[in-house]
Amino acid sequence: MSAESTEHVLSEEIADQDESVNQDASSKGSAASRLEEEGDVAADYLEELLDIADIDGDIDIEVRNGRTYISIVAEEETDGLEGLVGEDGEVLEALQELTRLAVLSATENRSRLVLDINGYRQERTGHLQKIAEDAAASVKESGKPVALEPMSAYERKIVHDAVADLGLVSESEGEGSGRHIVVSAD
Numbered sequence: 001m002s003a004e005s006t007e008h009v010l011s012e013e014i015a016d017q018d019e020s021v022n023q024d025a026s027s028k029g030s031a032a033s034r035l036e037e038e039g040d041v042a043a044d045y046l047e048e049l050l051d052i053a054d055i056d057g058d059i060d061i062e063v064r065n066g067r068t069y070i071s072i073v074a075e076e077e078t079d080g081l082e083g084l085v086g087e088d089g090e091v092l093e094a095l096q097e098l099t100r101l102a103v104l105s106a107t108e109n110r111s112r113l114v115l116d117i118n119g120y121r122q123e124r125t126g127h128l129q130k131i132a133e134d135a136a137a138s139v140k141e142s143g144k145p146v147a148l149e150p151m152s153a154y155e156r157k158i159v160h161d162a163v164a165d166l167g168l169v170s171e172s173e174g175e176g177s178g179r180h181i182v183v184s185a186d
Helices: 003-053 079-083 086-107 118-141 153-163
Strands: 058-064 067-073 112-118 167-172 180-184
Touching: 003 058, 003 067, 003 086, 003 180, 067 079, 079 112, 086 112, 086 118, 112 118, 118 153, 118 180, 153 167, 153 180
Parallel strands: 067 112
Antiparallel strands: 058 067, 167 180
């Protein structure tokens, strides 16, 4: 192969690499802009809902780890926002699903956004980590698997991660609203 041919092949390889890098950057940029659009649509939907319900609250949008996080917070403790959380976060889960549907309707893209109201999810995450730690301690002590209470997919993910960090195994079992986690040593 002549020096001129080698140079031509090398310049083609470099051009191909540059194109690949540009495509990766473009797809990351488009994913970020898609998540930002998702956040804007969700915030508009929730703002309208708060206006209709005459509830005060500020909406914060954050994009991290390939997911949009929407938080509704109030400077003062308001019963209205607490009502939007509901018992055991049931109303919050329903609002999250409705918000995801609003995003789907507006963008034609399925959303994995996470909605939090007054820090409920953050508080619940701490509680779920404690549940995982207690289950792990019980499994280590008795050697027997421990079945946990049914929980949402988002909550199960938090528990699975916590159990894995503790060096144990967890599996989801059951169907629908009865889906729960079983923690075991293997």
